[in-house]
Amino acid sequence: MRNISTIIFDVNETLLDLSPLKDSIDSKLGEGAAEVWFAELLQYSLVESISGSYHDFSKIAEAVLQMNGSKKGIELTREKIQQILDPITKLEAYPDVEEGLSKLGNAGFKLIAFSNGKPSVLKDQLYYAGIANYFDEVLSVDAVKKYKPHPETYRFALKRSDSIAQETVMVAAHGWDIAGADRAGLKTAFMQRPGKFLFPLSNKPTWELKKLSDLAEILKDI
Incomplete structure (x- = not known):
């Protein structure tokens, strides 16, 4: 890999x-x-x-x-x-999020927040939750005028972050987002949040995570 x-x-x-x-x-x-x-x-x-x-x-x-x-x-x-x-x-981050983002950022990964939400709401959310400073870039589908999991959204995120699909991981708690990112060629990490499940007809994610800090441990060995 x-x-x-x-x-x-x-x-x-x-x-x-x-x-x-x-x-x-x-x-x-x-x-x-x-x-x-x-x-x-x-x-x-x-x-x-x-x-x-x-x-x-x-x-x-x-x-x-x-x-x-x-x-x-x-x-x-x-x-x-x-x-x-x-x-x-006015939403709080899950308890594992700040530690996970900190570990990934300190390990040198480029971190991108990417949402279907409009830009002003997305920024307000991240600042309220106290995690805005961890991201190198904050992106909304508003710039491409299509919603995830449309393939153009992932291509947009890759272009804006100057990244290539094979070297990028999409982290999501939604089976539809994991499926869309996989079809766009990205690696995927499914976040096991309460009540969230993978779509059985799509490819399995590259990784499944119980907490975000697990991803830092996985990637350090790659």
Whole structure:
């Protein structure tokens, strides 16, 4: 295996714990509503990419929440929607994240944060969580106007980080992100977060991680 030079990280649910946002949604729309909302958020972001349209992730998130409210007979004003989704910029990093990023950064890897979220939200998230300083670059799909796992998104991230696929690892807690990165030629590391599973019909990831610091131990021996 060729040496790894760059590590790209998904953000939501990979580095940051979405629990406060899920609790906010469930408190308004009922238990389990947040899981439905997030799944449909991904669904409609893919509809945008496939159909050649583009709205930023925050707008899609708001629209999908409004749809889910309507399904339950709950009319949500724009102000109420924004209030419910407000925790998105106030998420904590998982306990293993800071140590893992520190070890990887100290080992000389180029670290890239890469999200479907719009740039301003992404930056606010990383600063609030106290991990912004670990990244060499912070990238959003907003620049390419397509959502992960579209192959153009990974090509964009590689180009912007001056990296090549064979020397780059995509770290994500989402099976769809792992599958997309694999198809784009990147090495992959699946982060085993609660309730997250790999897609059985895709290739197995290069590595599976229980905590982020495990990746530093794995890569030092390559």
